[in-house]
Amino acid sequence: MSYDDVEIEDMEWNGELQAYTYPCPCGDLFQITKDDLRLGEDIARCPSCSLYITVIYNAEDFADAAGKKSLEPSKQQPVAVA
């Protein structure tokens, strides 16, 4: 069962993990890669626990991998996890 529904715009791009992330209540981060999104995957998982969230996004924004950078926030700093 999905813990929450989260819009892609509320997720943060993490350069180190190469994934969009969102805080997990366990302290770690829910993660989903661009490849996942490209394939139509909408589940972001936490590597530390059983929880996952459903990512709300427009599939067309990720359909063409190469030229799409509009959704990647430039100002946000990467947040690394141990």
Added chain:
Amino acid sequence: MMEEATKASSPSSSSAAAAAAAAGEEEEVWSWGAGTDGQLGTGRLADEHLPRLLSLSLPSSISLLACGGAHVIALSSGGRVFSWGRGSSGQLGHGEAATNCLTPKAVTSLEGYFIAGVSAGWSHSGFVSDTGCLFTCGDGSFGQLGHGNLESCSSPIEVSYFLSKHVDQIACGMRHSLVLLKGDPNNRVYGFGSCKRGQLGPTSNRTRSTSLPQAIQGLENIEIVSVVASGDHSAALSSGGRVYNWGRGFPGFSDVHSPIELSSLLRIKQIALGWNHALVLTDGGEALILGGNRHGVLGNLENLGLTNHRPDVSALVLERVPGLDGKKVMQIAAGAEHSALVTEDMEVMTWGWGEHGQLGLGSTCDWIEPQRVSLGHTLPDHWAKCSIYCGSGFTFVIRSRTSSGPHQDD
């Protein structure tokens, strides 16, 4: 189903406790739950399913702790600040964004001040001096540091907006912060950071975040005595014991973009917020919960098919925390998805989500009713004071008693 809680916890002797005892105070610090960022202070990067007695090397007794997403801030009785756990966004205030810090380290840049209040958010931190200065550090991506930009910083920086004001309290949530001022009877509560879910009160449409403090509208002429933030929730307590909440809606309820008074005839003395629930403690020592029936059943109520509409928050009903058998409650605390309390006889009880051992019961089970946590072999009533603190997925307890003799500090 449950393992025996006392077996594996056999505490080693604590040097900090011994040092404190020499100074006339006996103090124990315990931790358990998610620990892979070093937030438990055990010196290890691992979860603990049972309470661990810590040997923290701190120069004096701890007056309070603030537990965040994966970091902890300890305030000493001498007004000094120590922090440990995840530091990747600079939230430890050590001057460098280290991955993590396994043992308490002083926040040296604040040593010219006597710090009187601290708060730990998901990945940012706030510090208030006894002279009313506010400092913040850590992740600033959403403006949650209040410096007027989206920069992160690894050393506490004074929030210049409040230079001419006296800050009384700071409360850090997931991506926002609340500030309570002293003195000013009208605009006492300010907020900054993410406001998409209403956590800063009324904002103009499409504003997602603000990096400069703004007064929270809707609390004018109410004497607020404390502010609380967790997840995307905000709350304030009035001197008359009334509770106001705003921000993300509790499960099944819509977001609230303006402070709403919780309808209850009871006089409330403490509020604790999780990411999807809230606890309140009445003057009479009764613990009540909002959104509590979700505990142990993590997930969207909508996905469960339990709600067809989203009623207003005014329809929220406080329910009595079950299973306490009339015992009075002294203190409450809430993690993201777990809860904890201390009873009048100094017993610690926990319930909610337990996957990381954050309930300290020796298992990873969820519990919908409070369960007694076993902390070593001393009887709970040996202690004069017992305080509980929850981070997102972990829990800390400090127990102390003062023997006669002068108290030394730092």
